Amino acid sequence: MDQQWARIRGRLKDEVGEIAYRSWLQPLSFAGIRGGEVRIVVPTRFMRDWVLTHYADRIRNLWSGENPEVQSIDVVVAAANAPAALAADDDGEDIEGNDAAPAPARLSSALVQPNSYTSGSYGAAPPSPAFSDESPTAVASVLEDRTDISAPLDPRFTFENFVVGKPNELAHAAARRVADATSVTFNPLFLYGGVGLGKTHLMHAIAWQIRRNDPNRKVIYLSAEKFMYQFIRALRFKDTMAFKQQFRSVDVLMIDDVQFISGKDSTQEEFFHTFNALVDQNRQVIISADKSPSDLEGMEERLRSRLGWGLVADIHPTTYELRLGILQAKADALNAAIPLKVLEFLAHKITSNVRELEGALNRIVAHAELVGRAISLESTQEVLHDLLRANDRRVTIDEIQKRVAEHFNIRVADMHSARRARAVARPRQVAMYLAKQLTARSLPEIGRKFGGRDHTTVMHAVKKVEELRTTDPAFAEDVELLRRMLES
Numbered sequence: 001m002d003q004q005w006a007r008i009r010g011r012l013k014d015e016v017g018e019i020a021y022r023s024w025l026q027p028l029s030f031a032g033i034r035g036g037e038v039r040i041v042v043p044t045r046f047m048r049d050w051v052l053t054h055y056a057d058r059i060r061n062l063w064s065g066e067n068p069e070v071q072s073i074d075v076v077v078a079a080a081n082a083p084a085a086l087a088a089d090d091d092g093e094d095i096e097g098n099d100a101a102p103a104p105a106r107l108s109s110a111l112v113q114p115n116s117y118t119s120g121s122y123g124a125a126p127p128s129p130a131f132s133d134e135s136p137t138a139v140a141s142v143l144e145d146r147t148d149i150s151a152p153l154d155p156r157f158t159f160e161n162f163v164v165g166k167p168n169e170l171a172h173a174a175a176r177r178v179a180d181a182t183s184v185t186f187n188p189l190f191l192y193g194g195v196g197l198g199k200t201h202l203m204h205a206i207a208w209q210i211r212r213n214d215p216n217r218k219v220i221y222l223s224a225e226k227f228m229y230q231f232i233r234a235l236r237f238k239d240t241m242a243f244k245q246q247f248r249s250v251d252v253l254m255i256d257d258v259q260f261i262s263g264k265d266s267t268q269e270e271f272f273h274t275f276n277a278l279v280d281q282n283r284q285v286i287i288s289a290d291k292s293p294s295d296l297e298g299m300e301e302r303l304r305s306r307l308g309w310g311l312v313a314d315i316h317p318t319t320y321e322l323r324l325g326i327l328q329a330k331a332d333a334l335n336a337a338i339p340l341k342v343l344e345f346l347a348h349k350i351t352s353n354v355r356e357l358e359g360a361l362n363r364i365v366a367h368a369e370l371v372g373r374a375i376s377l378e379s380t381q382e383v384l385h386d387l388l389r390a391n392d393r394r395v396t397i398d399e400i401q402k403r404v405a406e407h408f409n410i411r412v413a414d415m416h417s418a419r420r421a422r423a424v425a426r427p428r429q430v431a432m433y434l435a436k437q438l439t440a441r442s443l444p445e446i447g448r449k450f451g452g453r454d455h456t457t458v459m460h461a462v463k464k465v466e467e468l469r470t471t472d473p474a475f476a477e478d479v480e481l482l483r484r485m486l487e488s
């Protein structure tokens, strides 16, 4: 298995290039395979999230190529020093998912060799319910991440590699303008759009371009999540002056996925002051989010209005033409001979987002290479049958939430709310479970659709529902009924 892992690492290095490989993939270690699931260990929570969003599909595909039994991968944070409070067990009584951190004892099975983990499948220990998300104690597991505050940029995410079409032309033009401007024109630039439509790609492209135009300009790019953790760390180490200094001395500040700090009041407060200080000094601020400023629930009103002061540009869902253009560009970049009718087929069938489209293309290319056969429509349908089925069904998470809420006689709003009473939390878990089963959405995406919950919450919901289906026949029947209704 170690040899297989070594081969996979080699492939990844060739695909993503030296810089991204060193930043994101070299630190990964392989911990074993159990029940068709490969376990990968990463040093920090931030890195886990990045790997999950950007590389998990590819790593899984490469593993399946090496070992056909492999179905999924599991990325966990190694945390030898995780405080005991974080690894507290949950007996399943408390049914909100963020409390699902399994006990270290359960994790230190024969398969799981290195150290201990701050959580089970998919991740670092989420804060226990007693802590708020922003509690310094609760996020101790990320405090070991003492790297540069700016996140590394993905070398693939440049303007040259960004395909422009109707849905993203405004966002692209605005991004270009800001990247090439010699003075600040719109401040902030606010880019927003649905999952996997290219926000991060555009943010990185701006950063690359600014650095290229003037290497002396100090550009900081980071996710809102990392901003929060930096802030918490500063509080914990009583280092807030240095924190403020660090952020307020930049020429360009770029914050990705700002919706993450919704509901996190002290981080918002700090962000608001940082933002104002920079805008006042005429420094460029660039923000991305999944919603427009006015739709950012849980964000203070003064911050929402401030975010909308500059230029707000949205990225719309892709059109067939854009999807085909992206597929052609990616196929060229992979140097893969793919018949046009296969690309057209994919552009018709996979409509959810660009990330999934890319994943599909990578899968068929990897498969063809492995079996040594040319790519055809038939092989594409065969290799992607799961994905195509999920896209065919086209059940949306909104529909699932509506149906499940009706069935259990609760309000749809409770699917997003923080209420933890069993009467609403259980249906919410059922809806998360069905979202995982019936849509092609990833765990983080599902979490976001349920009031911005963490992906570990979704994982916990899926496990809990699976468990209850085996122990409670009436419950199993309910779930089955809902599934049939949604599929029909």
Ligand SMILES: Nc1ncnc2c1ncn2[C@@H]1O[C@H](COP(=O)(O)OP(=O)(O)OP(=O)(O)O)[C@@H](O)[C@H]1O
Pocket (backbone or CB within 6 Å): 157, 161, 162, 163, 164, 168, 193, 194, 195, 196, 197, 198, 199, 200, 201, 202, 257, 290, 326, 354, 355, 358
């Ligand atoms: N117009 C485009 N041209 C080329 N590649 C694209 C385009 N749009 C998106 N992509 C690719 O799709 C993938 C997902 O894009 P990205 O990570 O930027 O999405 P996002 O909007 O930031 O998603 P999330 O909401 O999950 O953060 C990336 O690999 C990116 O390169």
